[in-house]
Amino acid sequence: MILIRNGRLIDPKTKRDEVVDILIKDNKIEKIGNIDENDVDRIIDAKGCIVSPGLIDVHVHFRDPGFTHKEDILTGSASAAKGGFTTVVCMANTNPIVDNEETLDYINEKAKLSSINVLQASAITKGFKGKEIVDMDKMIKAGAVGFTDDGLPIMDSDIILKAMNMAKERNVPLSFHEEDPSLITCAGINDGKISKQMGILGAPNVAEDVMVSRDCMLALKSGAKVNIQHISSKNSVEMVRFIKKLGANVYAEATPHHFTLTEDDVLTYGTNAKMNPPLRTLEDKMAIIEGLKDDTIEIIATDHAPHTYEEKNVEFTKAPSGIIGLETALSLGITSLVKNNHLNMMKLIEKMTINPARLYNLESGSIEEGKVADIVIFDENEEFVVDKFVSKCENTPFKGHKLFGKVKYTICGGKAVFEEKK
Template identity: 65%
Template sequence: MILIKNGRLVNPATNTDEVMDVAIENGKILKVEKGIEENGFEKVIDAAGKIVAPGLIDVHVHFRDPGFEHKEDLLTGSASAAKGGFTTVVCMANTKPVVDSVEVLNYVQNKAELVPINIVQAAAITKGFLGKELVDMKTLKEAGALGFTDDGLPINDTALVMKAMEMAKELDVPLSFHEEDPSLIGNPGVNAGEVAKELGLVGAPNVAEDVMVARDCMMAMKTGAKVDIQHISSGNSVDMVRFAKQHGARVYAEASPHHFTLTEDAVREHKTFAKMNPPLRTAWDRDKIIEGLKDNTIEIIATDHAPHTTEEKTGEFQNCPSGIIGLETSLALGIMSLVNAGHLTYLQLMEKMSVKPAELYNLDTANIAEGKPADIVIFDPNEKWIAGDYASKAENTPFTGMEMTGKVKYTICNGRIAYEDK
C-alpha cells in the first residue's frame, strides 16, 4: 500500500486541481481525499510542492523491438518512458519483422510483461508496410492490437485507405496516419525553406503533409472512422483538422514537443540531431500548432520517440535517418513551452498527455479516482535540470544540454513504483 500525501492533485478527468491525498492498494486507487491517516501504509510519499497527475500516455513511440534492438528495445524504451513520467505507451509497427501478424504481436506482448509500464502494440494497416493489402484487422484486434498504423510511411492508395477506415469503424479501433506525400519531397527531414537552401537541399514542403491530411480528413468525415493525424507540423494542416472536426469527423491530431518548441532554425545548430519526419518548420507553423493546442484542434501531445545510434546520426545530412528521442524531455517541454508561456493550464496539459490519449485508444485509465488503475506521475513543476543522462539507449535529440523546468520524481504504474528520482 502506498500513500501520497500533500500533493497538488491535477486530475483533468474530474476537473480537480487542489491539494489531496491519494491512497493506493492492490494496484488500484483506494481513495482520494484530504487528511488520510498514514497508519498501515508500506510507503508514504510526501508530495508537498509537487503535482500528482494521471500517468502520462504516449500514443506514438518506436521501441525498435523486434529487429532494431541496437537502437532501443522494450526494456530500455520502457525505462526511458518511466523516467519521463509515462505509464502507458503505444509502440509503432515499423519493426523487423513488421507487426502485421499475430505471431509478431505475441512476441511484443510477451516481452512487454517484463517491463514496469503498460505497453500497447499497434499493428500495421497494410501487410509488410507495402501499402498494397490490408492486414487481418479483426484477427489482430482479437489478439490484442488496439489500433493500426503504417507510421513511418504514408499509404498512397486512397481506395485502400477508405477500406481500412470502414473496417476500423466497424471494429471501433483508431487508425494513425503518417501524412507526407513522398512525390512532393525533395529531401526528407528538413523543411523546404531557407535552412534547406543553405544546406544545398530541396527539403520537404508543407504541401506534402497538407494534401494527405486533407484526403484523410475528408475520408474520416465520410466513414465515421476514428483517425489520428500523427505529429502534425504544418499550420495549414491544423486548419484542415479544425475544419474536419467542425463538420463532425472523429479526427484526432497529435503534436510533438519538438514541433511546438523549435523551428527549422534548430537545424543550423543541431544539424542531423534536428532532422525528423515531418520536419521542423517555420515560426508561423509552430505558432499555428500552439493555437491548435489551445483551442483543442490538437488534443494529444505525443513524442514520436525515435531512437537511432550516434553513428547513424553523424553522417551526411541527407543520408542520416530521421527522428529524435523524446520521452524524457516531453513533460518539461510541455511545461516550458505551453504552461509557463501562458498557453495552457496544468489541467489542459495533463488532459493532452493522459486523458485524450487514453480516449483515442479506448483505455480505462488516466483518472485518479477510486477503483481506477493506480497509474500516477508525481513531478516538481519548478525544479530545473539539464537534459542528458538518458535511460534510453539513444541520445539523438537537440535538447541535450538544455536547462529544463519540471522534473519527474515518481512514476507509479499499476500501484508499483516504476521510477523514482534519487
C-alpha cells in the same frame, strides 16, 4: 500500501485540482482525501509537487524486434517511466513488421516484463506496402489496440477508405503518417530558407497538407476515428480545425519538438534536428500552439525514435530521421507551453493523459477511487539540465537545455517504477 501525502492532485477527467492524500492498496487507488493511515508500507511526501495521472504516449518506436541496438521494449519502458509515462503505444515499423499474429505475440509476451503498460499497434497494410489490408479481426484478437503504417504514407485512397470502414465497424483508431513522397526531395528538413542555405531540396509543407486533406475527407465520409500523427504544418492544422467543424471524428497529435523548435534550429543541432515531418517555420510552430490552445490538437505525443550516434553522425542527407522524446516531453510542455502561458497545467495534462486514453479506448488516464494506480509526481517549478538518458540512444537536440518540470516518481499499477535519485 503506499500513501501519497500533500500533493496537488490535477486530474483533467474529474477536473479536480486540490491538495489531497492518495492511498494506494494493491494496484488500485483505495482512497482520495484527508487520510490518517498508519498501516502503510510507504509514505511519499508530495508537498509542493503535482500528482497527475500517469502520462500516455500514443506514438513511440521501441525498435523491438529487429533494431534492438537502438532500443528494446525494456529500455524503452525505462525511458518512458523516467519521463512520467505509464502507458505507451508502439508503432508497427519493426523487423519483421507487426502485420502478423506471431510478431504481435512476441511483443506482447516481452511487454509482460515491462515496468509500464506497453501496447502495440498493428500495421494497416501487409508489409507496409499499402496494397492489402491486414486481417484486423485476428490482430485485434491478438491484442492490437489500433492500426497504423506510421513511417510510410498509404497512397491508395481506396485502401484508406476500406480500412476506415473496417476500423469504424470494430471501434478501433487508425493513425496516419501524412507525407506524399512524390513531393519530397530530401526528407527530414523543411523545404525553405534553411534547406536552400544548406543546398538541399527538402520536404515542403504541401506534402503533408495534401495527405491530411484527403484523409480528413475520408474520415468524414467513413465516420472512423482517425488520428493525424505529428502534425507540423499550419495549413494542416487549419484543415483539421475545419473537418472537426463538419463533424469528423478526427484527432491530431503534436510533438514537443514541433511546438518548441523551428527549421532555424537545424543549423544549430544538425541531424539531431532531422525528423519526419520536419521542423518548419515560426508561423507553423505558432499555428501548432494555437491548435493546442483551442483543442484542434488534442494530444501531445513524442514520436520517440532512437538512433545511434554512428547513424546520426553522418552527412545530413544520409542520416535517419527522428529523435528520442520520452524523457523530455513533460518538461518541454511545461517549459514551452505552461511557463509561456499558452496552456494551463490542467490542459497540458489533459493532452498527455485522458485524451490519448480516449483515442485508444483505454481505461487509464485518470485518478479515481477504484481505478488502477497509474500516477506521476513532478515538480513543475524545479529547473534542471537535460543530461543523462536511460534510453539506449541520445539523439536529441535538447541535451544540455535547461527545462522546468522534474519527474520525482512514476507509479504504474501501484508500484514505483521510477524514483528520482537523491
